[in-house]
Structure formats: structure tokens, C-alpha cells
Amino acid sequence: MTGGSLDFPRPLTTVDVVIFTVKDDALHVLLVQRPAAGDEPFPGAWALPGGFVDIEKDKDLEACAMRKLKDKTGVVSPYLEQLGSWGSAGRDPRGWSATHAYFALLPATTGAGTHAADAQWFPIVAGKVKPRLAFDHGEILEAAVLRLRSKVEYTSLPAYLMPGEFTLPDLQRAYEIVLDRPLEKSAFRTRILAADLIEPVARMRKGPNRPAQLYRLKKAKAPVYFVRTFNPPG
Amino acid sequence: MTGGSLDFPRPLTTVDVVIFTVKDDALHVLLVQRPAAGDEPFPGAWALPGGFVDIEKDKDLEACAMRKLKDKTGVVSPYLEQLGSWGSAGRDPRGWSATHAYFALLPATTGAGTHAADAQWFPIVAGKVKPRLAFDHGEILEAAVLRLRSKVEYTSLPAYLMPGEFTLPDLQRAYEIVLDRPLEKSAFRTRILAADLIEPVARMRKGPNRPAQLYRLKKAKAPVYFVRTFNPPG
DNA sequence: TGAATAGTGTCTTTCAGACAGTATTGG
DNA sequence: CCAATACTGTCTGAAAGACACTATTCA
Numbered sequence: 041m042t043g044g045s046l047d048f049p050r051p052l053t054t055v056d057v058v059i060f061t062v063k064d065d066a067l068h069v070l071l072v073q074r075p076a077a078g079d080e081p082f083p084g085a086w087a088l089p090g091g092f093v094d095i096e097k098d099k100d101l102e103a104c105a106m107r108k109l110k111d112k113t114g115v116v117s118p119y120l121e122q123l124g125s126w127g128s129a130g131r132d133p134r135g136w137s138a139t140h141a142y143f144a145l146l147p148a149t150t151g152a153g154t155h156a157a158d159a160q161w162f163p164i165v166a167g168k169v170k171p172r173l174a175f176d177h178g179e180i181l182e183a184a185v186l187r188l189r190s191k192v193e194y195t196s197l198p199a200y201l202m203p204g205e206f207t208l209p210d211l212q213r214a215y216e217i218v219l220d221r222p223l224e225k226s227a228f229r230t231r232i233l234a235a236d237l238i239e240p241v242a243r244m245r246k247g248p249n250r251p252a253q254l255y256r257l258k259k260a261k262a263p264v265y266f267v268r269t270f271n272p273p274g
Numbered sequence: 275m276t277g278g279s280l281d282f283p284r285p286l287t288t289v290d291v292v293i294f295t296v297k298d299d300a301l302h303v304l305l306v307q308r309p310a311a312g313d314e315p316f317p318g319a320w321a322l323p324g325g326f327v328d329i330e331k332d333k334d335l336e337a338c339a340m341r342k343l344k345d346k347t348g349v350v351s352p353y354l355e356q357l358g359s360w361g362s363a364g365r366d367p368r369g370w371s372a373t374h375a376y377f378a379l380l381p382a383t384t385g386a387g388t389h390a391a392d393a394q395w396f397p398i399v400a401g402k403v404k405p406r407l408a409f410d411h412g413e414i415l416e417a418a419v420l421r422l423r424s425k426v427e428y429t430s431l432p433a434y435l436m437p438g439e440f441t442l443p444d445l446q447r448a449y450e451i452v453l454d455r456p457l458e459k460s461a462f463r464t465r466i467l468a469a470d471l472i473e474p475v476a477r478m479r480k481g482p483n484r485p486a487q488l489y490r491l492k493k494a495k496a497p498v499y500f501v502r503t504f505n506p507p508g
Numbered sequence: 509t510g511a512a513t514a515g516t517g518t519c520t521t522t523c524a525g526a527c528a529g530t531a532t533t534g535g
Numbered sequence: 536c537c538a539a540t541a542c543t544g545t546c547t548g549a550a551a552g553a554c555a556c557t558a559t560t561c562a
Contacts, residue, residue: 046368049329050284053361053372057374093361095283095370100362125359125374127287127327128334134280136329138374140359209541226543227524249540250532268502268523443514460516461551468550483513484559502550 052137055104056090056177058113058123059113061161062201062214067188068161069181070112070152074174081133082174088181089159090139105142112159113152118130119145119200119263123184131176139175141251143184145200192218193269196237199257207245207252215270216217223270235264285361286371289338290324290411292357292418293347295395296435296448297382301422302395303415304346304386308408315367315410322415323393324373325483339376346393347386353379353434353497365410373409377418379434426452427503430471441479441486442466448488449504457504470496 059070069088075213076084085217098104100224102120110116120142127138146152167185172178191197212228232238239258244251279466293304303322323346336354338428339442344350363373380386396403401419406412425431432448446462466472473492481487 048326051287051327051329052280053285053287092282093285093370093372095285095363097364100337101359101372122358124356127374129329129332136327138327138335138372139362140372179409207541224525224527225541226527229542230523246533247540248534249538250534250542252541270524441514458552458554459514460554463515464550480560481513482561483511484515484561486514504551 043058049136052132052135053093054090054095054137055108056088056180057105057109057120058088058140058141058181059109059118059146059152060143060184060188060201061146061148061152062198062217063161063215064163065217066163066165067185067218068163069169069184070159070160071162071169071171071173072112072156084167085174086160086162086171087174088141088177101140105140105144109144112156113146113149113150114144114155115144115152119197123180126176126180139180139242141180141184143188143195145188147201147203152260172245185213189190189219194266196232196261196264196266197236199237199261199263202257205241205243205254205256207254209252211238211255220225221272228270231266235266237261237264286366286369286462287325287327287341287393288371288373289327289335290322290373290375290414291339291343291354292322292375292377292415293343293352293380293386294377294418294431294435295382295386296420297395297445298397299451300397300399301419301452302397303403303418304393304404305396305405305407306346306390306393312467319408320396320403320405321408322411329383335374336376338464339374339378343378345401346390347380347384348389349378349380349384349386353431353464355481357414357421360410360414373414375418377422379422379431379433383437423453428500430466430469430495430498430500433495436491437476439477439488439490441488443486445472445489453504462504465500469500471495471498472490 061068065094071086072089074080074082074085074087089108091108093104098107105120111116123141123143125138125140129136131137164185167182169181173181192215198211200216201214202211208229211232212223212225216222237258238255241254243254245254295302305320306323308319308321308453316390324343325342327338332341339354343352357375357377359372359374365371398419401416403415407415426449432445432452435448436445442463445466446457446459450456471492472489473481475488475490477488479488
């Protein structure tokens with residue numbers, strides 16, 4: 041950090057958030073549509089929610105990510121993890137820019153997506169989303185999906201995709217949707233219960249068949265790391 | 275990314291690199307001393323090698339990290355991984371700033387550290403380094419050590435700390451130094467050899483005792499991920 | 509020969525995979 | 536009863552942990 045003067049051009053600094061949820065038996069990501077008018081780049085294209093760091097409002101990068109998340113979803117304390125940063129001369133036509141990317145996991149039950157008029161959930165198919173995204177957001181989304189998949193192999197992250205009360209088969213389905221492959225029931229149950237992650241509540245989920253025990257996340261539970269991955273494909 | 279004008283204050287953008295090696299039976303990190311004179315913050319303090327992104331010279335963040343690494347060590351193609359970013363109003367007295375942090379692994383045999391006059395290797399003790407570092411570099415270093423330790427549990431990263439030819443006990447020692455605990459010999463050998471990561475060369479290391487087979491990394495070998503961690507502590 | 513380190517073999521433990529079998533609901 | 540889903544149990548296999556054992560060098 042040598043070089044006395046600060047009088048040189050600075051890159052643009054942005055924060056983008058990849059917001060995931062699981063609904064309708066698929067992993068979904070929340071995208072926003074860029075304005076079609078004005079002199080904005082990528083008019084009308086879909087993009088990750090995000091934007092410039094506001095050095096007046098944002099005390100740090102995470103607060104900035106939280107602010108953008110809340111703007112689009114109304115959700116205030118989701119699971120939020122830094123994903124990485126992307127910066128280069130060409131990624132934004134307005135000049136050298138660097139974005140700090142985060143990813144968030146939300147239960148589908150939050151009304152998120154109906155909260156901002158320009159935001160909409162898109163299903164993720166084969167690790168991607170249908171529309172071509174603005175900037176390098178397609179690349180960032182792919183990285184987020186990879187990170188999520190690889191962490192789901194050995195962590196309890198899908199617990200953050202669940203509503204307040206859920207059954208073990210519900211949670212297993214969330215794992216299977218993210219990983220896009222079936223998991224073995226008894227090994228799954230053993231592992232989750234041994235992790236001391238969830239606790240039963242005094243209710244059952246009723247249905248046209250045998251009722252299932254409802255659980256909830258234990259209070260203030262940080263993600264659990266398992267020492268083995270699930271049956272690695274191949 | 276809405277908001278037409280770009281006419282607002284931009285954060286400072288820097289890149290810092292946590293450069294690790296293993297030597298003298300300890301994990302070491304390369305630090306540089308900040309100038310004592312001038313109007314620079316933290317005069318005379320030790321800091322991670324790094325500095326401002328130069329939008330003329332650096333085509334992207336990784337190229338910027340590579341440049342800083344080469345400036346201080348002369349090494350051109352080490353293992354380099356993005357660690358994360360730290361940005362806030364207060365971390366740099368010159369104003370709102372964000373740094374993109376990388377970490378690199380180097381074999382001790384590169385003359386690195388003798389390359390730049392202001393750079394010096396410091397041993398890491400209990401996850402930290404003796405001097406109090408400039409900016410939030412102490413925090414970044416701690417995160418880097420944590421990341422390195424946790425990845426060494428289930429990857430072949432320490433292979434990048436080895437010279438061109440090395441023995442299995444050498445490699446095991448590198449694992450043990452990073453993890454700061456002994457590993458079981460036969461399980462270690464089984465695992466590494468099964469990973470198809472290294473190949474024997476037609477030479478042995480001689481010593482005052484039984485000679486050991488020398489190996490080298492297989493060409494262009496990406497890090498290997500194991501499906502289990504090593505004997506997890508606790 | 510003995511010290512020192514390299515390398516192998518053997519037994520046990522752990523935990524996932526496979527899959528069968530039991531449990532509990534509604535129709 | 537049957538269909539459907541929840542849940543449990545039992546066997547097997549893969550890989551690590553523990554640790555004893557053999558191998559090869561130099562002094």
C-alpha cells in the first residue's frame with residue numbers, strides 16, 4: 041500500500057447478492073430487472089440484486105449486502121455468506137469495477153419476491169437460469185450454485201431453507217433438490233439427528249398417510265459440518 | 275444497480291495477498307514493512323503485501339494479486355486462491371476502503387523473501403504472528419490460517435508447499451505443521467497414494483537411516499478433495 | 509549391533525449404502 | 536384390506552485409527 045497520493049482513478053465498487061430458496065421442487069434464485077430506459081447498461085436485462093456501495097449508508101460490505109437483501113425481500117436475518125469478488129476492466133461498460141458477491145438462503149415461506157415489484161424468482165436448471173444475465177452475473181450465479189452444492193454435501197445449510205417447523209422428509213427433499221440426486225433415507229436421518237441441529241416440537245404433520253414428526257432448528261444454531269460428504273457421485 | 279450518475283464518492287480498492295510457506299518446522303507468512311516516513315498510515319508497521327488496484331496495469335483482481343506476489347517473491351505461478359474481501363468505513367484512515375484478499379502457497383525452496391528488501395518471513399504461532407499488523411491485516415491473516423487449516427483437512431493443498439521432489443514423510447510433516455497435530459502414518463500414506471496425486475521418481479532420499487522414496491507432483495495437478503477429513507480433533 | 513527412520517500388515521471402529529421390514533395414517 | 540409415506544433395523548463395505556511389525560541405512 042505504498043504510494044503517497046490518493047489522486048488516481050478508483051474502480052467502481054458494488055455488492056451483489058445471490059438469493060436462493062427452494063420451492064415447487066426446484067432451487068430458485070431471485071433476480072431483478074434492470075431499467076429499460078435511461079443510460080444504464082444492460083437495459084431490461086435480468087440481474088442479481090445489488091448495486092453500488094453507499095459510503096454514507098453502509099458501514100461495511102456485509103451491511104451493504106443486508107441492505108440490498110432487505111430492499112428486495114423484506115427479510116432481515118437470513119443465512120448470508122460471502123461468496124467471492126469479481127473485478128476486471130471489462131465487466132461493467134462504465135469502467136473498471138469490482139463486485140463483492142454474497143449468497144443468501146431463505147425459507148420459501150417468507151413472502152419474498154412479492155416484496156419488490158421488479159424482483160422475480162427463477163428456477164435453476166442445470167446450474168443456470170434461463171435468461172442471459174447482465175454483467176458477469178451468469179458467472180457469479182454459477183459459482184454460487186457450485187458453492188452451495190459443494191457445501192450442502194457436508195453441512196447443514198439446507199436447514200436455512202426450511203420454514204419454522206418442518207419434518208425430516210421435508211429437509212431431505214431440500215437436500216435432494218439442491219444436490220439433484222436422491223439420498224438414502226436412513227443414513228440421512230442418522231446423520232441429521234446425530235448433528236444435534238434440530239429438536240422435535242410437540243406436533244405432527246398430518247397427511248393422507250402416516251404423520252411425520254415436526255422439528256425446528258435449535259436456537260441460534262450455526263451450520264454443522266459433517267466429517268464425510270454424502271455418497272459422492274461417482 | 276440503479277441510479278444513473280456515477281458522480282458519487284468511490285471506496286478505495288486494494289488487493290492483499292497472504293503468502294504462506296512451511297520452513298524450519300513452522301508455517302510462515304511473508305510480511306512487508308510499511309514506510310516510516312511520508313503521510314502513509316501505519317508507518318513502520320508490518321502488513322500483508324498488497325496495495326491499490328492499478329486500473330491501467332491490472333486487467334482483473336487475480337492479475338493484480340499475481341503482480342503483487344511477483345513483486346515481493348519473484349514467483350510467477352504459485353497456488354493462488356481467493357480468500358474473501360474486507361471493506362468498511364474505518365479499516366483505512368484514508369477513507370472507506372475494500373480489499374480483495376488472496377492466499378498463496380509457496381515451496382520454501384524458492385528464494386522468496388530475499389527477493390524484496392522490505393519483505394520478511396514470520397512464523398505463525400497459535401494462528402497469529404508476533405507483530406501487530408497494519409489495517410485489519412491481523413484479522414485477514416487469521417481468516418487465511420483458518421481457511422488453510424480447514425482445507426488441509428480434506429485436500430492435497432500441502433503438496434503446493436513442497437519442492438519439486440519430496441518424500442511421503444516430508445509431505446506428512448507439512449500436513450502436521452499446518453494442522454498442528456500428528457497424523458497417523460499408514461492412513462496418511464494410503465490416502466495420498468490412492469489420490470493419484472504424486473508419482474515416484476527414480477531416486478531415493480539418503481540419510482543416516484533407511485532411504486525414502488522421492489516423489490513429484492503429477493503434471494498440472496489440481497488439488498484433490500478427499501471425501502473425509504483427517505481424524506477430526508475432538 | 510543399535511539407533512533412526514521408512515514402510516507394511518492387521519485388527520478394530522465408524523459410518524454410509526443397500527434394502528428389507530415395521531408403523532400409522534386415510535380411503 | 537390397500538396405498539402411501541414415516542420410520543427402524545440389519546448386513547455389508549470402505550476407509551480411518553491404533554499399533555505392532557518388518558526393512559534399510561549409517562555409525
